[in-house]
Amino acid sequence: MSVVGVDFGTLKTVIAVARNRGVDVVTNEVSNRATPSMVGFGPKSRYLGEAAKTQEISNLKNTVGSLKRLIGRTFADPDIQTEQQYITAPLVDVNGQVGAEINYLGNKEKFSATQLVAMYLSKIRQTAASELKLPVSDICMTVPPWFTDVQRRGLIDAAEIAGLKLLRLINDNTAAALGWGITKLDLPGPEEKPRRVAFVDIGHSSYTCSVIEFRKGELSVKSTAWDRNFGGRDFDKALVDHLAKEFKGKYKVDITTHGRAMARTIASAEKVKKVLSANQQSPVNIESLMNDIDATSMITRQEFEAMIEPLLARAHVPLEQALAQAKLTKEDIDIIEVVGAGSRIPALKERIQEFFGKPLSFTLNADEALARGSAFSCAILSPVFRVRDFSVQDIISYPIEFAWEKAPDIPDEDTSLTVFNKGNVMPSTKILTFYRKQPFDLEARYTQPEDLPGKTNPWIGRFSVKGVKADGKEDFMICKLKARVNIHGVLNVETGYYVEDQEVEEEVKDEEGDKKDPDAMETDKKDDSSKKTRKVKKQVRKGDLPIASGTASLDDSAKAILIEKESTMVMEDKLVADTEEKKNELEAYIYDLRAKLDEQYSEFASDEEKTSIKAKLEVTEDWLYDEGDDTTKGVYVAKIDEIRALAGPIVQRHFEKVDAERRAVQERAEA
Ligand code: ATP
Numbered sequence: 001m002s003v004v005g006v007d008f009g010t011l012k013t014v015i016a017v018a019r020n021r022g023v024d025v026v027t028n029e030v031s032n033r034a035t036p037s038m039v040g041f042g043p044k045s046r047y048l049g050e051a052a053k054t055q056e057i058s059n060l061k062n063t064v065g066s067l068k069r070l071i072g073r074t075f076a077d078p079d080i081q082t083e084q085q086y087i088t089a090p091l092v093d094v095n096g097q098v099g100a101e102i103n104y105l106g107n108k109e110k111f112s113a114t115q116l117v118a119m120y121l122s123k124i125r126q127t128a129a130s131e132l133k134l135p136v137s138d139i140c141m142t143v144p145p146w147f148t149d150v151q152r153r154g155l156i157d158a159a160e161i162a163g164l165k166l167l168r169l170i171n172d173n174t175a176a177a178l179g180w181g182i183t184k185l186d187l188p189g190p191e192e193k194p195r196r197v198a199f200v201d202i203g204h205s206s207y208t209c210s211v212i213e214f215r216k217g218e219l220s221v222k223s224t225a226w227d228r229n230f231g232g233r234d235f236d237k238a239l240v241d242h243l244a245k246e247f248k249g250k251y252k253v254d255i256t257t258h259g260r261a262m263a264r265t266i267a268s269a270e271k272v273k274k275v276l277s278a279n280q281q282s283p284v285n286i287e288s289l290m291n292d293i294d295a296t297s298m299i300t301r302q303e304f305e306a307m308i309e310p311l312l313a314r315a316h317v318p319l320e321q322a323l324a325q326a327k328l329t330k331e332d333i334d335i336i337e338v339v340g341a342g343s344r345i346p347a348l349k350e351r352i353q354e355f356f357g358k359p360l361s362f363t364l365n366a367d368e369a370l371a372r373g374s375a376f377s378c379a380i381l382s383p384v385f386r387v388r389d390f391s392v393q394d395i396i397s398y399p400i401e402f403a404w405e406k407a408p409d410i411p412d413e414d415t416s417l418t419v420f421n422k423g424n425v426m427p428s429t430k431i432l433t434f435y436r437k438q439p440f441d442l443e444a445r446y447t448q449p450e451d452l453p454g455k456t457n458p459w460i461g462r463f464s465v466k467g468v469k470a471d472g473k474e475d476f477m478i479c480k481l482k483a484r485v486n487i488h489g490v491l492n493v494e495t496g497y498y499v500e501d502q503e504v505e506e507e508v509k510d511e512e513g514d515k516k517d518p519d520a521m522e523t524d525k526k527d528d529s530s531k532k533t534r535k536v537k538k539q540v541r542k543g544d545l546p547i548a549s550g551t552a553s554l555d556d557s558a559k560a561i562l563i564e565k566e567s568t569m570v571m572e573d574k575l576v577a578d579t580e581e582k583k584n585e586l587e588a589y590i591y592d593l594r595a596k597l598d599e600q601y602s603e604f605a606s607d608e609e610k611t612s613i614k615a616k617l618e619v620t621e622d623w624l625y626d627e628g629d630d631t632t633k634g635v636y637v638a639k640i641d642e643i644r645a646l647a648g649p650i651v652q653r654h655f656e657k658v659d660a661e662r663r664a665v666q667e668r669a670e671a
């Protein structure tokens with residue numbers, strides 16, 4: 001079993017694998033170190049990753065990019081209008097979730113964002129497995145810190161549908177920080193001042209800054225701030241807007257109403273942006289943009305910087321927020337590590353540097369640092385791998401409250417409570433106590449809906465506590481519920497139980513022990529009669545309370561259906577790929593045999609044989625370019641077999657001669 005980290009980006013995804021000698025990036029089927037985060041659909045199969053990118057321009061309506069921006073969102077969310085500007089397939093509602101409507105196998109089909117991401121992750125799994133020559137199941141994957149419960153659950157479901165087991169969803173900068181810290185041998189000791197690093201990640205669509213403290217063997221996130229609509233694509237858009245205006249004046253064409261022209265201008269703008277990171281000017285050349293016009297232009301770095309000034313003017317905001325949340329000043333920050341390929345724009349780097357007033361550090365690989373960090377995280381969590389232990393303490397991004405109905409017989413009980421605050425350690429467990437005589441429900445929701453992305457519903461889940469009843473004396477049952485924001489940043493009420501107040505003998509200790517988890521109060525301490533004891537009132541666990549949870553995760557039956565659908569599609573894709581392979585094999589065999597008949601096979605075939613086989617080759621070749629262009633795998637295999645049967649005797653004679661020669665050489669050598 002392999003140990004894999006995945007940086008699932010808006011534009012591209014990087015896969016890394018932990019091996020005994022370190023972490024390596026996995027290349028895909030066309031030897032790229034990153035795979036476009038995109039899926040497409042065709043009349044015969046899906047196009048996943050590189051194939052989707054290759055087909056994109058000719059298949060815009062059936063291609064879906066920016067997959068990460070869709071997961072866990074609703075179609076009605078205004079954010080989705082923004083995404084539609086970047087996604088060429090029409091977005092639609094699919095059972096309350098956003099999805100895309102495309103043409104697949106000749107039919108109109110709708111797939112939810114969860115399904116689309118699952119398709120893509122299934123491709124990522126295959127890419128990793130074929131490179132590693134090992135099955136891939138356990139992975140860690142990056143996630144923006146601003147992803148909410150429903151987005152995180154969507155990713156976990158998608159991974160499961162793709163046949164992957166997510167060991168951890170790790171916040172982007174936390175992954176970068178783990179990769180940075182785990183290799184450092186000079187981190188401060190436990191009593192020393194920690195090393196404080198600001199990690200800045202600017203990707204294709206979002207920008208995050210986290211302040212993270214390092215000591216030997218551990219990192220702890222102090223703050224995270226973000227602008228979830230600030231990334232490379234916004235810089236591209238500034239260029240596209242400029243070019244659209246210029247082309248309108250110069251060529252009298254409106255690219256904004258023309259999907260293909262728009263897509264090609266966006267692609268060209270991205271290139272120009274990259275050229276301008278290293279040069280003072282860049283040409284623009286788009287052949288037959290529309291109406292047979294070859295569009296050309298020239299853009300200088302200075303012009304580009306003027307176009308992106310509104311973005312540059314916002315660059316300090318997440319940095320300022322991250323410092324404020326960490327209650328630190330610029331002077332407290334020892335190092336500023338910049339990652340994410342979107343950060344390569346010189347003017348942007350300048351703004352960040354100006355803000356901190358000190359040089360930036362680029363010791364991490366901007367494209368691969370997050371994938372590497374995720375692979376380390378996977379290695380730490382995976383039972384199959386031994387790695388230096390490094391503790392990773394993250395924080396909760398949004399405050400979470402629980403709400404419940406007032407118990408009829410407790411007049412002054414509150415009906416809600418914020419249980420997890422923004423900045424609380426994550427993962428984290430809290431025990432909630434209720435006095436009840438009957439089963440009851442509670443609901444978890446984000447306390448401040450206005451902080452959430454777009455119009456995200458603040459609702460997280462409903463938890464029904466069963467088995468609650470008044471005890472013999474008509475007394476309340478003391479119910480304890482264990483609420484946990486887990487390693488993925490997902491909230492659950494994991495267990496429930498009830499307790500009774502009892503007098504128990506307890507060992508007298510000099511110190512309060514176990515300070516590690518102040519929230520988990522129900523620790524079972526064993527008495528040792530040889531030590532000093534005292535009588536104390538304690539709550540003793542008496543029994544379990546079953547909990548029924550309703551959350552944004554897919555239920556098992558819905559998931560089973562999607563797993564089934566995905567595996568059918570995987571099989572269909574495989575059949576198409578195998579068919580194509582057999583077709584290519586037949587074509588190659590025809591050429592190969594034709595050439596050999598005139599060369600090495602020549603002396604072993606009679607003229608008659610040659611004529612008849614060549615005729616057969618010609619007929620088959622004609623067929624291949626005509627009705628045989630599109631048929632089934634079985635037919636290609638049959639054709640290969642037919643020719644092989646004809647050529648068989650000749651190949652055999654050739655082989656016998658070669659073999660006899662080989663033996664003669666061997667005998668001579670041995671004599
Ligand atoms: P996100 O993190 O937002 O989900 P991502 O991880 O896919 O997205 P990255 O790969 O970090 O994003 O960055 C991609 C962006 O970086 C693209 O917009 C790309 O055009 C931009 N980029 C890459 N190289 C350069 C360069 N040399 N100069 C400017 N921008 C660049």
Ligand code: MG
Nearest residue numbers: 009010203340
């Ligand atoms: Mg990224």
